[in-house]
């Protein structure tokens with residue numbers, strides 16, 4: 404029982420870290436062009452979450468020039484970001500949390 408509680412606690416702490424990490428990445432790199440629920444220069448995270456999966460989101464961040472075409476954009480206005488694996492993971496999770 405004690406072991407189980409520790410497991411749950413660790414799981415909760417981990418989720419909080421992941422959620423906050425995503426918000427930090429968002430505020431650092433994306434906020435100028437994307438907002439959480441309102442459309443800005445780019446589409447809102449809410450809109451993105453409603454129509455894309457994790458692979459499309461990751462692809463768009465790492466290689467917007469090719470992936471924007473796959474997603475149906477004629478021109479690409481999003482800069483390329485070199486995020487590390489952890490940052491990619493938390494920002495993708497953060498975007499999808501707006502579903």
Ligand code: HEC
Nearest residue numbers: 432433436444445451455460463471476478479480481484
């Ligand atoms: C300079 C402005 C700018 C910044 C900064 C920016 N984006 Fe974008 N983003 C855009 C625009 C504009 C689009 C629409 C597609 C296009 O024009 O290339 C877009 C599209 C996207 C899409 C695909 C939208 C769809 O149709 O599903 C994702 C996912 C995305 N951005 C994620 C991010 C993330 C995550 C960050 C931060 C790491 C970020 N963007 C930073 C401008 C920006």
